[in-house]
Amino acid sequence: MHGTSRSAINRTSTWLAASSAALVLGMGLTGCGAVDDWDKATADAWAVTYQVTVSGENADALSDVSYLDSPSRGEDSAEVTEDSVATTSDAGKKDGSSWTAESVITAEKDAAIAATPAEGSTATCRILLDGVKEIAAQTGKPGERVECAVTTPAFGEK
Incomplete structure (x- = not known):
């Protein structure tokens, strides 16, 4: 060396x-x-539509609204909250209105919506996959909070 x-x-x-x-x-x-x-x-993710319909005398708003949304594809669902949201009158219904929110939820993760109608009004919540297939629905009592919750299916199990 x-x-x-x-x-x-x-x-x-x-x-x-x-x-x-x-x-x-x-x-x-x-x-x-x-x-x-x-x-x-x-990751597989669903287009989820949260829908709350309200019937009764005071059907123009919902309070204490919360729903789950994935911050981005593949992430766990996170809660989104609104103190109050306005509803839109439903064509053809004299005393009914609705509110919707679009979300993306990773397949096999939780989806949920909850809202409170005004005193004397009744709310029904629904969770839809791709805006069509209902995977959860619930009707509350007048003036009481309504909640829908479900784990989204795996792709192919639609």
Whole structure:
């Protein structure tokens, strides 16, 4: 060996081995995160419609409204709350109105809606997949809170 000591070569070899191991470990950890991000981005998700219909004398608003929505595809559902929402009159119904919200819910995750009608009014909640297939429905008593909750099905189980 021309002017290079054996201990210097060993130190260099050790440093290269440690650096390589750290690089491989870092790439592996980044890879796991990338795989997790990919899985979430490509997760099956449903277009969910939450609907609350109100009948009675005071059918123009709902209070204490809450529903679940996924912040992004593949994420668990998170609660969204509204103190009060206005309803829209239903064509053909003299004393009925409704409120809807569109959401995205990852397949096999929870979907839920709850709302309180005005005193003397009755509310019915529904949860629909793709705006069509009803997967939950409930009618409350006059003036009382109504709640619908369900776990969305896996794709193919529609």
